[in-house]
Amino acid sequence: MLTFIGRRIGYSLLILLGVSLITYLLLFMLPADPARQIAGRSATPEVVAGIRAQLGLDLPFYQQYAHYLGNLLQGDLGRSYIQRSEVTELLGSRLQPSLELMAAGIGFELLIGISLGVIAALRRGGIADRLLTALSFIGVSAPQFIAAMLFLYFFAVQLEWFPMGGYGGLKHLMLPALTLGLLGSGWYSRMVRSSMIEVLHQDFIRTARAKGLSRARVVLRHVLPNAIVPIIPMIGIDIGVFMGGLVVVESVFGWPGIGQLAWQAIQQVDIPVIVGVTTICAVAIVLGNLIADLVIPLIDPRIDIKKH
Amino acid sequence: MSTAVALLRRPTVAVSLLYIVLVVVLAALAPWLSPFDPSEQFIEGLSMEGAPLAPGDIYWLGTDLLGRDLLSRLIYGARTSLFIGLVANGMAVLIGTLVGLTAGFLRGWLGSALMRFTDLMMAFPALLLAIALSAIFQPSVWIVALVIAMVNWVQVARVIYSETIALSARDFVAVERTLGASSLRILFSHLLPHLLPTILVWATLGISTTVLLEATLSYLGVGVQPPTPSWGNIIFESQTYFTSAPWLVFIPGAAIILLSLAFNLVGDALRDELDPTLQGRS
Numbered sequence: 001m002l003t004f005i006g007r008r009i010g011y012s013l014l015i016l017l018g019v020s021l022i023t024y025l026l027l028f029m030l031p032a033d034p035a036r037q038i039a040g041r042s043a044t045p046e047v048v049a050g051i052r053a054q055l056g057l058d059l060p061f062y063q064q065y066a067h068y069l070g071n072l073l074q075g076d077l078g079r080s081y082i083q084r085s086e087v088t089e090l091l092g093s094r095l096q097p098s099l100e101l102m103a104a105g106i107g108f109e110l111l112i113g114i115s116l117g118v119i120a121a122l123r124r125g126g127i128a129d130r131l132l133t134a135l136s137f138i139g140v141s142a143p144q145f146i147a148a149m150l151f152l153y154f155f156a157v158q159l160e161w162f163p164m165g166g167y168g169g170l171k172h173l174m175l176p177a178l179t180l181g182l183l184g185s186g187w188y189s190r191m192v193r194s195s196m197i198e199v200l201h202q203d204f205i206r207t208a209r210a211k212g213l214s215r216a217r218v219v220l221r222h223v224l225p226n227a228i229v230p231i232i233p234m235i236g237i238d239i240g241v242f243m244g245g246l247v248v249v250e251s252v253f254g255w256p257g258i259g260q261l262a263w264q265a266i267q268q269v270d271i272p273v274i275v276g277v278t279t280i281c282a283v284a285i286v287l288g289n290l291i292a293d294l295v296i297p298l299i300d301p302r303i304d305i306k307k308h
Numbered sequence: 309m310s311t312a313v314a315l316l317r318r319p320t321v322a323v324s325l326l327y328i329v330l331v332v333v334l335a336a337l338a339p340w341l342s343p344f345d346p347s348e349q350f351i352e353g354l355s356m357e358g359a360p361l362a363p364g365d366i367y368w369l370g371t372d373l374l375g376r377d378l379l380s381r382l383i384y385g386a387r388t389s390l391f392i393g394l395v396a397n398g399m400a401v402l403i404g405t406l407v408g409l410t411a412g413f414l415r416g417w418l419g420s421a422l423m424r425f426t427d428l429m430m431a432f433p434a435l436l437l438a439i440a441l442s443a444i445f446q447p448s449v450w451i452v453a454l455v456i457a458m459v460n461w462v463q464v465a466r467v468i469y470s471e472t473i474a475l476s477a478r479d480f481v482a483v484e485r486t487l488g489a490s491s492l493r494i495l496f497s498h499l500l501p502h503l504l505p506t507i508l509v510w511a512t513l514g515i516s517t518t519v520l521l522e523a524t525l526s527y528l529g530v531g532v533q534p535p536t537p538s539w540g541n542i543i544f545e546s547q548t549y550f551t552s553a554p555w556l557v558f559i560p561g562a563a564i565i566l567l568s569l570a571f572n573l574v575g576d577a578l579r580d581e582l583d584p585t586l587q588g589r590s
Binding site: 015022029140149150152153240243245251262263274277285286289 | 425432576
C-alpha cells in the first residue's frame with residue numbers, strides 16, 4: 001500500500017513538472033513582448049532592455065525555467081507584470097471565491113445528478129428517466145456561457161430573483177453555481193442510473209427484499225451506498241472539467257475567482273499569473289485524481305491496488 | 309446498410325440529421341441563400357435611438373448592434389462553425405488514432421512515453437490551454453481549428469489505446485503473427501478495421517465538443533475574430549446588449565446548442581448500433 005501511494009505521488013509530481021514545463025514553453029514562444037508592455041509605448045529601447053534584463057527575460061529558455069522552478073520550490077510563483085504584486089498573493093485573494101463556487105457547483109451537480117439518477121433507475125422509462133436522458137444530452141451539448149446568460153436573463157433580468165452578477169452572499173452564488181451544477185449533473189446522473197441498475201440486480205438485494213424489508217429501506221440502506229461507490233472517483237476526475245467551466249462562468253457572472261484572474265491575465269499577457277493559474281489548476285486536477293485513486297480501495301476492498 | 313436503416317428509424321436521429329443537413333446546405337449555399345450581405349451595415353437596420361431591431365418582416369431575425377442582418381450573419385457563421393467542427397475534429401481524431409494505435413501496438417518505451425504524455429495533457433485544464441494557445445497565435449480560422457485539435461486529441465488517443473491493447477491480445481492477431489504477417493499488415497488490415505466503429509463514433513461525437521469549444525473561444529474573444537462571423541463571436545459582440553436585445557444572444561445560442569446536440573445524438577445512436585455489447589443495457 002505504501003509503495004503504491006509513494007509511486008502515485010511521485011508520478012503526480014512528475015505530471016506537474018511536465019505541465020509547468022509545457023506552460024512555460026508555450027509562453028516563451030509568445031510573440032508579445034512583456035517588457036515592452038510594462039514600459040509603455042513611449043519608452044526608449046534602453047528602458048525596455050533594462051526591464052527585460054531585470055525580469056530575466058533576456059536569459060535563454062532553460063535558465064528562465066530553472067530559475068522559475070527554483071522559486072516554485074520555495075512557494076514563490078513570481079510577481080505579476082501588470083499588477084505589481086506577488087502571484088501567490090493574487091491567487092490567494094481569488095482562491096476563496098473560486099472554492100465557494102466550486103463547492104456549491106459540485107454540490108448542485110451531486111444533488112441533482114444523484115437524485116435524478118436514483119429515480120430514473122427505479123422507474124425506468126418514466127418521466128424522470130426521460131428527463132435525465134434529455135438533461136444529460138443538453139448538459140454535454142450546451143456551452144456554459146449560453147446557459148449562464150439564459151439563467152441571467154430569466155432569473156435576474158425578467159424575474160429579478162437574483163442579482164445580475166458580482167460577488168456576495170448566497171444570492172450571488174446561486175446562479176453561477178446552478179449553471180455549473182445543472183450542466184454537469186447529467187454526467188453524474190447517467191453514472192448513478194447505470195450503477196443503481198447493476199446493484200438492483202445483485203443477489204443481496206433480492207435477499208434483502210425477501211427478508212421483508214420495505215422498498216424504501218432497501219433502496220436507501222442497501223442499493224444507494226453500493227451504487228454511489230463508482231461516483232466518488234468521478235468527482236476527482238470531474239475537477240478538470242470544472243476548472244474550464246469556472247473560467248467561463250466567472251467571466252459571465254463577474255465572479256472574482258481564479259478563472260476571472262486567468263482570463264484577465266491572458267488578455268494582458270501577464271505571464272507569471274497565467275503560469276500560476278495553470279499550475280494551480282493542474283495541482284487541483286492531479287490532486288483530485290490522486291485522491292480518487294487512493295480512496296477507491298478504501299471504500300471498495302474488492303478493488304486490488306496491486307493490479308494497477 | 310442495416311446500421312444506416314436502423315439509425316434512420318430512430319426519430320431523434322432523423323431529426324438531428326435533418327438539422328445537420330440544413331446547416332450544411334445553408335453553409336454551402338450561403339451567398340445565394342442569405343437575404344443580405346452579412347457585413348453590410350444598414351442605416352434602416354437600427355432604430356431611431358440606434359438600437360438593434362427585433363425580429364420582423366424585413367430582417368427576419370432582427371439586426372445586430374451595427375445594423376447588420378442577423379440571419380445573414382448566422383448563415384455565414386454556419387460556414388465557420390462547420391469548417392472548424394470538421395477540420396479541428398478531423399485532426400484531433402487523426403492525431404488521437406495515430407498516438408493511441410502506436411502506443412497500444414508497439415508498447416515498450418515509446419508506447420509508455422506516448423501514454424505518459426497523454427496523461428500529462430489530461431492534467432491540463434483544457435479550456436485554459438486553448439485560451440492561452442489562441443492568445444499566443446493571432447487567431448485565424450485555421451489557428452482556432454489547430455488549437456482545438458491540440459486539446460481534443462487526448463481522449464481519442466486513450467480510447468483507441470485501450471481498444472488496441474484489447475484487440476492485440478485476441479487470438480486472431482497471434483494467428484496472423486504465426487502465419488508470418490508483418491506488423492504493418494496486422495496494424496492496417498487487421499487492427500484498424502476493428503477500430504473503425506470506435507473512430508467513427510468519436511468522429512461524430514467529437515464534432516459536438518469542437519463546435520462548443522469554438523463557440524466558447526469566440527465568445528471569450530480569443531476564437532474566430534470579427535468581421536468573420538461565427539456563432540460564438542456574434543454572441544461575443546452582442547453580449548453587452550443582451551438585456552435589451554436578447555435575440556442577439558439566444559438565436560445564435562440556440563443554433564450552437566442544436567448543432568452540438570444533433571452531432572451528440574447521432575454519435576450516441578451510432579455507438580449503440582455499432583457496439584453489440586451495449587445492446588439491451590439501456
